[in-house]
Structure formats: structure tokens, C-alpha cells
Amino acid sequence: MIRIEKLHKSYPIGKDSLHVLKGIDLHIKEGEFVSIMGSSGSGKSTLLNIVGLLDTHDQGAYYLNGQLIQGLNEKKAAILRNKFLGFVFQSFNLISYKTALENVALPLYYKGMNRKERLIIALDYLDKVGIKDWANHLPNELSGGQKQRVAIARALVTNPKVVLADEPTGALDSTTTDSVMDLLKDINNEGMTVFVITHEEEVANQTKRIVRLKDGVIISDEPTIASKNL
Amino acid sequence: MKFLFDSDTWQEIYGSIRKNKMRTGITIIGVLWGIFLLVVLLGATRGLENSFNKAFGSFATNSVFVWTQYTDTPFKGFQKGRRFNLNTKDVRVLKSEYANEIKVLAPRNQTRNLIVKDFKSGTFRVSGDYSFLDQIQKKKLIYGRFLNSRDISLIAKVTVISEDMYKQLFDKGVNPIGQYIKINSINFKVIGVYEPSPRINIDGDTAYIPFSTFKKVYNTANKISWMMITANKGVDIEQMEKDILLTLKNLHKVHPEDERAFGSVNLSKEIGKFLGFLTGMQFLTWFVGIATLIAGVFAIGNILLITVKERTKEIGIRRAIGATPKKIRQQIILESVFLTTVAGMMGIIFGAAVLMLIDYQWGRGVDAVLVNPTVNIPIILAAFTTLVVLGTLIGLIPAHMATVVKPIEALREE
Ligand SMILES: Nc1ncnc2c1ncn2[C@@H]1O[C@H](COP(=O)(O)OP(=O)(O)OP(=O)(O)O)[C@@H](O)[C@H]1O
Numbered sequence: 352m353i354r355i356e357k358l359h360k361s362y363p364i365g366k367d368s369l370h371v372l373k374g375i376d377l378h379i380k381e382g383e384f385v386s387i388m389g390s391s392g393s394g395k396s397t398l399l400n401i402v403g404l405l406d407t408h409d410q411g412a413y414y415l416n417g418q419l420i421q422g423l424n425e426k427k428a429a430i431l432r433n434k435f436l437g438f439v440f441q442s443f444n445l446i447s448y449k450t451a452l453e454n455v456a457l458p459l460y461y462k463g464m465n466r467k468e469r470l471i472i473a474l475d476y477l478d479k480v481g482i483k484d485w486a487n488h489l490p491n492e493l494s495g496g497q498k499q500r501v502a503i504a505r506a507l508v509t510n511p512k513v514v515l516a517d518e519p520t521g522a523l524d525s526t527t528t529d530s531v532m533d534l535l536k537d538i539n540n541e542g543m544t545v546f547v548i549t550h551e552e553e554v555a556n557q558t559k560r561i562v563r564l565k566d567g568v569i570i571s572d573e574p575t576i577a578s579k580n581l
Numbered sequence: 582m583k584f585l586f587d588s589d590t591w592q593e594i595y596g597s598i599r600k601n602k603m604r605t606g607i608t609i610i611g612v613l614w615g616i617f618l619l620v621v622l623l624g625a626t627r628g629l630e631n632s633f634n635k636a637f638g639s640f641a642t643n644s645v646f647v648w649t650q651y652t653d654t655p656f657k658g659f660q661k662g663r664r665f666n667l668n669t670k671d672v673r674v675l676k677s678e679y680a681n682e683i684k685v686l687a688p689r690n691q692t693r694n695l696i697v698k699d700f701k702s703g704t705f706r707v708s709g710d711y712s713f714l715d716q717i718q719k720k721k722l723i724y725g726r727f728l729n730s731r732d733i734s735l736i737a738k739v740t741v742i743s744e745d746m747y748k749q750l751f752d753k754g755v756n757p758i759g760q761y762i763k764i765n766s767i768n769f770k771v772i773g774v775y776e777p778s779p780r781i782n783i784d785g786d787t788a789y790i791p792f793s794t795f796k797k798v799y800n801t802a803n804k805i806s807w808m809m810i811t812a813n814k815g816v817d818i819e820q821m822e823k824d825i826l827l828t829l830k831n832l833h834k835v836h837p838e839d840e841r842a843f844g845s846v847n848l849s850k851e852i853g854k855f856l857g858f859l860t861g862m863q864f865l866t867w868f869v870g871i872a873t874l875i876a877g878v879f880a881i882g883n884i885l886l887i888t889v890k891e892r893t894k895e896i897g898i899r900r901a902i903g904a905t906p907k908k909i910r911q912q913i914i915l916e917s918v919f920l921t922t923v924a925g926m927m928g929i930i931f932g933a934a935v936l937m938l939i940d941y942q943w944g945r946g947v948d949a950v951l952v953n954p955t956v957n958i959p960i961i962l963a964a965f966t967t968l969v970v971l972g973t974l975i976g977l978i979p980a981h982m983a984t985v986v987k988p989i990e991a992l993r994e995e
């Protein structure tokens with residue numbers, strides 16, 4: 352699903368440049384549930400953003416679903432994101448003046464689906480994440496956990512191949528963290544590839560594979576106990 | 582173009598407009614004010630022009646009026662301060678010397694006199710005229726006819742009176758035609774009643790009688806009070822005025838430099854002044870209107886730019902979930918076009934309403950200041966189109982800004 356070879360990424364800072372990713376090799380197969388761990392500034396978000404086509408890499412190769420990603424224009428990138436990828440962010444990133452339902456339906460709008468159809472599907476996904484009753488509430492009327500469920504529903508609604516989550520539980524307490532993780536596990540069990548960044552060992556342990564990053568290189572890449580138990 | 586008819590496109594625009602009420606309001610007011618000013622100013626100018634045309638419309642505008650005053654320079658043995666009169670010889674000389682230039686020359690004699698009809702009476706102007714006076718200042722007749730050449734040659738005791746005179750002298754509903762009124766104690770048959778021309782009305786309420794009859798009744802011999810001269814097309818009327826005055830000075834032994842001996846008014850010059858004023862008004866209208874419009878459109882662009890910055894994050898989110906740059910651009914431009922269109926239409930409607938109000942308040946009656954203040958539809962359409970085009974162009978800037986940054990940079994924005 353995702354294949355990365357000798358990937359490098361630097362950010363220009365004034366005249367200098369900050370070398371953030373220093374030759375990453377990573378292969379994630381379809382249906383995997385992978386977490387990335389590492390100290391702050393180790394380059395986790397940078398990697399995820401490149402995988403999510405929100406940012407571009409400098410050197411190395413990246414294949415998404417077998418397609419080499421190179422010199423992609425923004426239009427093609429947008430279409431690939433819409434088709435293959437779903438995002439969940441730490442800060443939810445919901446559109447504040449749209450209801451939960453409209454937020455979830457938005458990716459389908461960009462897919463070109465008509466309104467009636469997309470509202471039906473969006474409601475279905477809200478049901479799936481357990482907050483159907485909150486469909487017509489604005490984001491600021493929802494709790495953090497509820498917002499993240501809306502965001503997850505939005506990530507799932509286009510039925511993507513990969514869900515990318517940058518610290519999805521970073522802003523949540525332990526109870527809501529567990530319920531969000533349960534949701535991601537369910538999604539994974541349905542066969543979707545899930546790729547999560549986290550700081551918390553408990554969260555990482557609930558995934559099936561942990562990739563540890565340090566100063567822009569992978570220092571370990573191991574399956575978890577959870578995966579062996581299966 | 583399909584996206585234009587997509588209810589979702591409009592839903593998105595409605596959502597973003599509703600969310601940003603303040604900015605929407607300011608934007609709309611900016612453009613609305615511009616087009617409103619343009620409409621009202623154009624309409625008012627047009628109204629002024631119309632009232633002007635109405636006032637001068639009945640006049641041949643290439644006319645010169647000439648009369649005598651008294652000399653201010655001694656000449657050929659005459660002292661200064663001499664009074665003298667125009668006479669029928671002057672008329673003959675001018676007519677032959679300026680045969681090519683003069684279209685109509687109407688000598689006139691005027692006095693004031695008591696006019697009596699049975700037990701009613703009033704003092705009015707009495708004017709001895711030729712039938713062709715009608716060619717210089719068209720008379721609008723309510724009853725009967727104006728003087729004709731037969732009346733002149735027959736020295737007929739007939740008169741044409743104004744509507745007000747008719748109302749003052751006759752009982753209501755009485756047909757005045759064929760009735761007799763007494764002017765200077767002599768019976769005159771009323772042959773016509775005219776409606777006074779609005780405002781520019783040099784004669785006022787006048788009883789017109791044949792020139793020949795006036796001469797006989799008032800014993801004026803060859804004297805005439807003044808004359809109205811209309812030039813042929815293409816004649817330099819100012820030059821003609823100068824030449825005629827010079828000829829007249831020669832005929833009456835007046836010093837050629839004497840400025841006071843003759844009085845004259847050149848109607849075309851007076852009108853020219855006013856037309857110049859009107860042109861200035863029109864120019865000002867366009868200048869103010871267009872400048873305001875452009876300012877309004879820039880306000881839209883500016884506000885859109887601010888919103889795009891405010892909404893960078895939102896745009897980042899939309900792009901992360903699959904909005905193509907084209908979609909983003911479309912939405913921002915359409916928003917700009919929509920706002921300018923709505924504001925423009927409101928401006929036109931308000932402008933039209935104000936013009937209607939002006940028309941209602943000041944556009945009625947004979948002495949209306951602004952007659953029928955209107956604006957040309959093509960002009961408004963052109964202004965409107967320009968507005969929408971400018972709106973689109975100005976929308977391009979923020980739209981471009983919204984899509985050049987990488988989505989991740991947009992998302993990082995707080
Ligand atoms: N747009 C940018 N411009 C310059 N430097 C950047 C940019 N984005 C990230 N960096 C730098 O790159 C390094 C890696 O950042 P990244 O966000 O990937 O870290 P992270 O592992 O996600 O950290 P955290 O756990 O705190 O989220 C950091 O030193 C950061 O300062």
C-alpha cells in the first residue's frame with residue numbers, strides 16, 4: 352500500500368536547511384495497523400504529511416498504492432487524497448460553521464456526489480462512530496471525543512484505502528482515548544490500513560506494529576504483542 | 582459552467598456568506614454605494630437636461646434679441662445719453678443686408694394696457710406681432726389658432742390671449758373663440774388661447790394682436806420696440822450679432838464702440854453656457870460614479886483577501902479532504918461575483934427608487950427642476966457588467982493566494 356525508499360526531507364530555515372528525514376525506508380501493506388513513535392521533533396508529522404500528500408519530499412521514492420508519487424500537481428494530489436486517504440488530526444480540524452453531518456459529507460461533495468446521497472452516507476458514518484444523535488450540532492457544541500469521532504467519520508466517508516491520524520488522541524482523556532482507539536481498531540478489522548502517530552505507549556500497544564523514529568531515522572520497527580495475540 | 586447550476590455550489594457560498602455577515606455587509610455597502618451614486622447622479626443630470634430642453638424646447642435656440650437703450654458716447658454732433666428707437670427701415674435694411682444669414686426677423690411692438698371683458702378686467706401686456714413669431718417661439722394653443730398673415734394685411738382686430746388671461750376674463754366653461762374683449766377700449770375678437778411656455782417665457786401673459794393693428798391702435802408710426810432674429814443653420818450667430826449691431830449703429834448714428842446704445846441677448850450663447858455646465862455635471866457624474874465603483878470593487882477584493890487569510894486553515898482542511906485548487910478558486914471567485922452582483926442590483930434598485938422620489942417631489946408641474954430623471958438601460962448594463970467583470974478579476978487575487986500555498990502550510994495556520 353505504502354512503500355517508501357530512502358526518503359529525505361529538509362526544511363529551509365533562512366539560509367540553512369534543517370534535515371528532518373534522513374533516509375527512511377518503510378513498507379506498509381494493505382490492512383496493517385501501524386503506529387509511529389518518537390520524541391518531539393523527530394520528524395513523525397513530517398513523514399505522515401508526506402505520506403498524506405500534504406507535503407512533498409526531496410529525495411527518495413514514495414509509492415502509494417503502487418503509483419510513484421513524483422512531481423504531482425496539486426489537482427492530482429487533491430484527487431488522490433480524496434480517493435485513497437482519510438485524515439484525522441490532533442486538533443480535529445472541523446469546519447466551525449458546518450454541522451457534524453455537513454462536515455462528514457464534505458469530502459463526498461468534492462467527490463462530486465449529490466447532496467441527498469451524501470447526507471445519507473454521512474449519517475450512516477456518524478451512526479457508525481456512535482454520534483448519530485449529534486448530527487445537526489455545530490462542532491463547538493461537541494466534546495473533544497465527539498469532535499474526534501466526527502473527524503474519523505469524515506476520514507472514513509469516502510471509503511479510503513489508508514487512514515492517517517496525527518496524534519488523534521492527543522487532546523483526549525484516557526476514557527475517550529480508549530473509545531477512539533476502539534473505533535480505529537474496528538476500522539482496521541474491516542480491512543482498512545491505519546497509520547497513527549502517538550506519544551502514548553498504551554495507544555501504540557493497541558496497534559499491530561510500532562515504528563520508532565529518532566532524529567529522522569527509523570531505530571526500530573516491530574510487531575506488537577497485540578498483533579501476536581491474534 | 583455546470584457548477585453554476587449546482588445547488589451545492591450555492592450552498593457553500595451561502596454558508597460562507599452567512600458566517601461572515603460583517604464582511605458581507607461592508608462589501609455590499611461598498612459596491613452598492615458606488616452604483617447607487619452613479620444611477621442617482623446620472624438620473625439627476627438627465628433630469629436637469631430634460632427640464633432645460635423643456636424650457637428652451639419651444640425656442641429656436643439660435644436666436645438674437647435686439648433692442649435700444651441710450652448712447653454712452655457723443656457722436657456726429659449728438660450728445661451722449663440720447664434715446665432712440667428701432668424702426669421699420671432697420672428691419673428692411675437688415676433683411677436685405679443679411680438675407681443669407683437671417684431666417685426669421687420678427688419686429689415687435691409691446692405695451693401694457695387694460696383689457697376688459699364685460700365686468701372683468703386686468704392689465705396685461707399687449708404685443709403687436711407678425712404671424713412668423715410662431716417660428717421663433719412656438720405657441721401651444723389650447724383654443725383656436727395663432728395670428729396669420731391675413732390678419733396682418735387686413736389689420737384685423739383679433740387677438741390671441743394666454744390661458745391665465747382667459748381664466749381671469751372669462752367665466753368658467755365659456756368658449757372664448759369669437760368673443761370680444763376690449764383692448765385700449767377697442768373691441769378685439771379672440772381667435773386663440775395659448776398655454777404659456779414653461780419658465781423661459783419672455784412675453785408673460787400677453788395679448789397678441791397683428792403688428793399692423795398695433796401700429797394703428799397705438800399710433801407707433803414706424804417705431805418698433807425690439808426684434809427677434811433667428812439665424813439660418815450653420816451661421817456663426819455671434820458674428821451675425823456683432824455685424825447686425827454694427828449696421829444698426831451706423832443706421833442710427835451711434836458710435837461704433839458704443840456699448841450701451843443697443844441691448845442684445847444671444848440665446849445660443851446663454852444656452853451654450855448652460856450646456857457647458859451640463860457637460861461638466863455629466864463628466865463629474867461619471868468620474869465620481871466610476872471612482873466610487875472601483876473603490877467598491879477594491880473593497881471587495883481587499884475584504885476577500887482578508888477572509889482568505891482568515892480562512893487559510895479552512896481552505897487547508899478542504900484541500901486535505903480532496904478539494905482541488907479549481908474548486909477552491911471557483912468558490913472564491915463566485916463568491917466575489919455573487920456579492921458584486923447582488924450589491925450592484927441593490928444599488929440600481931435603490932438608485933431607481935430615489936430617482937422616482939425625486940421625480941415625485943421635484944419633477945412635477947410646469948416649473949419642475951428635474952424633469953423625468955432617468956438613466957439609460959444600456960449605460961446601467963454597461964456599468965453593471967464592468968462591475969461584475971471587475972468583481973471577477975479582483976476575486977482572482979485571493980483565489981490565487983488560497984491555492985499557491987501547500988495544504989500543509991495552510992493547515993498549520995492558527
Ligand atoms: N514547515 C516547517 N518549516 C521548518 N521547520 C519545520 C517545519 N515543519 C517542521 N519543522 C521542523 O522539523 C522537525 C520535525 O518536525 P515534526 O513536526 O515532523 O516533528 P514531530 O515528530 O511530529 O514532533 P511532535 O511530536 O512535537 O509533533 C522539527 O524540528 C520542526 O521544528
Ligand SMILES: [Mg+2]
Binds near residue numbers: 395396397517
Ligand atoms: Mg507532530
